[in-house]
Amino acid sequence: MIRFLLSLFAGLIVGIGLGLYLGWVQFPVEYIDSPASSLSPRYKDEYTVMVAAGYMADRDLTGVMQRLRVLGVENIPAFVQEVTERYITTSRDVDDVRPLVGLSEALGRLTPIMEPYRQVRLPGQSS
Amino acid sequence: MSDSVTLDPPRPQPARKYTRPRHLISWPLLVVGLVIGVGLGLFYAWAIDPVKEFDTEPWQLSDADKRHYLVAIMLGYAYDGDLDRAVNRLLSLRLPGDPIQAVADAACYLASTGYVDSNSGLRAVRQMMAFYRLQGKSGCADTLLPAQDAPPTTVVEVVLPTATFMPPPTKTPTPAGEGRPTSTPVPVVVPTVQPRTSFVLVNISTFCRADASGVIEVNVQDGNGRGIPGQEIRVRWDSGSDTFFTGLKPERDAGYADFDMEAGTDYLVEIPGHSNSASEPLAAVPCTTSDGESAITSYRVVFRAG
Numbered sequence: 001m002i003r004f005l006l007s008l009f010a011g012l013i014v015g016i017g018l019g020l021y022l023g024w025v026q027f028p029v030e031y032i033d034s035p036a037s038s039l040s041p042r043y044k045d046e047y048t049v050m051v052a053a054g055y056m057a058d059r060d061l062t063g064v065m066q067r068l069r070v071l072g073v074e075n076i077p078a079f080v081q082e083v084t085e086r087y088i089t090t091s092r093d094v095d096d097v098r099p100l101v102g103l104s105e106a107l108g109r110l111t112p113i114m115e116p117y118r119q120v121r122l123p124g125q126s127s
Numbered sequence: 128m129s130d131s132v133t134l135d136p137p138r139p140q141p142a143r144k145y146t147r148p149r150h151l152i153s154w155p156l157l158v159v160g161l162v163i164g165v166g167l168g169l170f171y172a173w174a175i176d177p178v179k180e181f182d183t184e185p186w187q188l189s190d191a192d193k194r195h196y197l198v199a200i201m202l203g204y205a206y207d208g209d210l211d212r213a214v215n216r217l218l219s220l221r222l223p224g225d226p227i228q229a230v231a232d233a234a235c236y237l238a239s240t241g242y243v244d245s246n247s248g249l250r251a252v253r254q255m256m257a258f259y260r261l262q263g264k265s266g267c268a269d270t271l272l273p274a275q276d277a278p279p280t281t282v283v284e285v286v287l288p289t290a291t292f293m294p295p296p297t298k299t300p301t302p303a304g305e306g307r308p309t310s311t312p313v314p315v316v317v318p319t320v321q322p323r324t325s326f327v328l329v330n331i332s333t334f335c336r337a338d339a340s341g342v343i344e345v346n347v348q349d350g351n352g353r354g355i356p357g358q359e360i361r362v363r364w365d366s367g368s369d370t371f372f373t374g375l376k377p378e379r380d381a382g383y384a385d386f387d388m389e390a391g392t393d394y395l396v397e398i399p400g401h402s403n404s405a406s407e408p409l410a411a412v413p414c415t416t417s418d419g420e421s422a423i424t425s426y427r428v429v430f431r432a433g
C-alpha cells in the first residue's frame with residue numbers, strides 16, 4: 001500500500017512541476033483586448049516615435065496629447081523627454097530621434113543632449 | 128519394495144501475485160499521478176495564478192487601441208514615407224485579412240465616428256485614405272469624407288496686349304490712323320493646376336540665435352545635396368506673400384536664400400510650381416537663446432529635387 005501511495009505521490013509532484021512549467025513558461029496565458037498602457041516598453045517607444053513623426057507633419061500638439069494619453073503615462077512631456085534622451089543615449093536611428101527632439105522641444109522639454117539634433121544637417125547642406 | 132524414493136526435481140513455480148518480486152515504484156500509479164499532477168499544474172498556472180501581463184504586443188491590444196496604433200503607423204508613414212516599415216508595423220497588429228484593406232476598414236470606422244470632428248483626427252483619417260488608395264484599396268471613408276482632391280483643372284484665358292513700337296518720325300506725313308500702336312490680343316492659357324512636383328520638403332529645423340533672429344533660411348538642393356542657385360522661393364502669410372531667389376548669398380551656399388519674419392506672424396514656404404505642398408506654418412514666436420537673450424525662433428527649411 002505504501003508503495004502505491006509513494007508512486008502516486010511521486011507522479012503528482014513531477015506532474016505538478018511539469019504542469020507549472022508548461023503553464024507558466026512554455027504555453028503561458030496570452031492576453032488579448034489589452035489596453036495600450038500594457039504595451040511592452042519597446043512598442044510604447046515605437047508608438048511615441050510615430051506620434052512624434054505625426055507632430056512633425058501637422059504640428060498639432062493637441063492631437064499628440066490625445067494620442068499619447070492612451071499609453072497611460074501620467075506626465076506626457078516627461079515621458080517624451082525620457083524616451084528622447086534614451087533614444088539619443090542608445091544611439092538609435094537619427095530619423096527617429098529627430099521627430100522626438102522636435103516634439104520634446106514643443107513640449108518645453110528640450111535638454112542640452114537634444115540640442116545637436118535640432119539642426120541635423122543633410123549631406124551637402126553647408127549651412 | 129525399495130525404500131528409496133526417487134523424487135523429481137522441483138519444477139519452477141509460475142510467478143504468482145504474491146511471489147512476484149516487488150518494485151519500489153508502481154509504474155501505473157506513477158503515470159496516473161503524473162497525469163493528475165500535470166492537470167493540477169496547468170490549472171494553477173492558467174487559472175489561479177497566470178503569468179502577469181507584460182511585454183504586450185500590438186496584436187494583443189483591444190480593437191480601440193489597435194486603431195490608435197494603426198493611426199500612429201499612418202502618421203509615421205506620412206513622415207518618413209517608408210512603406211516597408213509601415214507594412215511591417217501593420218503586420219505586428221496581426222489584422223485579419225489584407226492589412227492594407229484593414230487600414231481602409233479602420234478609416235471607414237473612424238470616419239463614421241466623432242474621431243474626425245477634430246482637425247487632428249480628420250488629418251489622420253485622410254492620411255489613412257491616402258495610404259490605402261496608393262495601394263489600390265478603397266473603403267467607405269472615401270464616400271464619408273470628401274477626398275481632398277486637387278481642384279478640377281480649369282483654364283483661364285488671359286488676354287495680353289502686344290505692344291507695337293511707334294515708327295520713327297518721317298518727313299512724309301502719313302495718313303492718320305496708320306502707324307499707331309496696335310494691340311493684338313493673344314490668348315494665353317494658364318492652367319491652374321501646377322506641373323508635376325519635382326521638389327520635396329525634406330527637413331525643417333528650428334534654431335534660436337540673437338544674431339539671426341526670426342529668419343527663414345531656405346536651402347534648395349539637387350538629388351545629390353548640392354545647392355541649386357536661382358530657384359524661386361515663395362513665402363506666404365496672412366496678409367501677403369513674397370518671392371525671392373536662391374544663390375544671392377553664395378558665401379553661404381549656392382542654393383541658399385533667407386527671409387526675415389515679423390514677430391507673431393505665421394509663414395508658409397514653398398517653391399512655386401514645383402512643390403505640391405507648402406511647409407507647415409512657421410511661427411515667428413519668441414525664444415530664448417542659450418545665452419539667455421530674447422530672440423525670435425528661426426527656421427531652416429530644405430527642399431530637395433525629387
